[in-house]
Amino acid sequence: MFDLILFLILLALGFGFGQYLEKRHYKSILKREDQLRHIPAIATKYLPAEFLPCTTTVVAGNVVISIDFFKKFVSGLRAIVGGRVSSYETLIDRARREALLRMKEQAVKQGANYVFNVKMETSSISKGRRDSIGSVEVLAYGTAIKTVDC
Amino acid sequence: MILTTLESVPGKTITQHLGLVQGSTVRAKHAGRDIMAGLKNIFGGELKGYTELLHESREEAINRMIEQAQSIGANAILNIRFSTSSITQGASELFTYGTAVKLD
Numbered sequence: 066m067f068d069l070i071l072f073l074i075l076l077a078l079g080f081g082f083g084q085y086l087e088k089r090h091y092k093s094i095l096k097r098e099d100q101l102r103h104i105p106a107i108a109t110k111y112l113p114a115e116f117l118p119c120t121t122t123v124v125a126g127n128v129v130i131s132i133d134f135f136k137k138f139v140s141g142l143r144a145i146v147g148g149r150v151s152s153y154e155t156l157i158d159r160a161r162r163e164a165l166l167r168m169k170e171q172a173v174k175q176g177a178n179y180v181f182n183v184k185m186e187t188s189s190i191s192k193g194r195r196d197s198i199g200s201v202e203v204l205a206y207g208t209a210i211k212t213v214d215c
Numbered sequence: 216m217i218l219t220t221l222e223s224v225p226g227k228t229i230t231q232h233l234g235l236v237q238g239s240t241v242r243a244k245h246a247g248r249d250i251m252a253g254l255k256n257i258f259g260g261e262l263k264g265y266t267e268l269l270h271e272s273r274e275e276a277i278n279r280m281i282e283q284a285q286s287i288g289a290n291a292i293l294n295i296r297f298s299t300s301s302i303t304q305g306a307s308e309l310f311t312y313g314t315a316v317k318l319d
Contacts, residue, residue: 075257078257078258079257079258079259082257082258082259082260083258083259083260086258086259086260087259090260090261110221110222111222112221112225116225121217121219121221121224121225122218122219123218123219123220123295125273125297127266127269127270127273128261128266129261129262129265129266129269130259130260130261130262131252131255131256131259131260131261131262132256132259133256133257133258133259133260134256134257134258134259136259137256163261181220181221182220182221184220184296184297186297186298186299188299188300188301188307189301190265190301190307199256200252200256200262200265202265202266202269202299204269204273204297204299206220206295206297207220208219208220208221
């Protein structure tokens with residue numbers, strides 16, 4: 066009985082805080098994406114011929130985001146019937162966008178105006194089966210290029 | 216030392232190719248951080264401790280790669296890639312590699 070009550074409390078906490086944190090995070094992502102739109106992140110390897118950059122530096126941004134208890138429970142249910150696990154989709158989406166933003170922020174600090182050859186690396190951090198920590202790490206990296214005032 | 220994820224550095228020519236250089240580090244999280252992470256797992260959100268830890272480890276891996284490149288006389292590392300793998304429970308390896316070259 067006590068276990069059930071604890072479980073329900075955790076579920077409610079996870080639902081409440083999880084939704085709140087996710088909404089807040091999306092809000093901040095959207096705001097910062099607008100601010101950093103002037104720095105394009107480009108996935109191509111080759112620089113256009115007219116670019117003669119003076120500096121190139123590697124910039125990277127990483128983030129670790131954890132799933133909440135409610136979403137973990139829902140995804141567990143989803144695993145029974147199969148299909149889209151939307152609770153994990155938003156988690157990874159948030160992590161990717163956040164990592165890209167952090168990379169761009171670093172590029173801004175270097176005074177760069179383009180980021181070329183952007184690569185993303187995703188890995189999951191788990192602590193074993195019993196008390197597994199459902200979290201995902203995303204690293205975004207690329208070459209920041211400054212094209213004006215050498 | 217020029218570090219880049221591109222295959223060449225624009226405006227410079229490669230005079231000597233020195234082969235692959237790499238740097239790696241294996242890190243474990245300490246128990247305090249694990250407990251905090253366990254709590255965060257209920258509420259969701261960013262695990263700042265882990266973000267920092269992985270960031271530091273990656274810097275370490277990059278530094279090791281740079282040391283190796285310097286020891287063979289390179290002045291740039293091109294086409295850098297990062298990769299992460301978990302070796303055992305609670306520890307992960309951060310690995311970075313690239314091509315060491317001598318530029319004009």
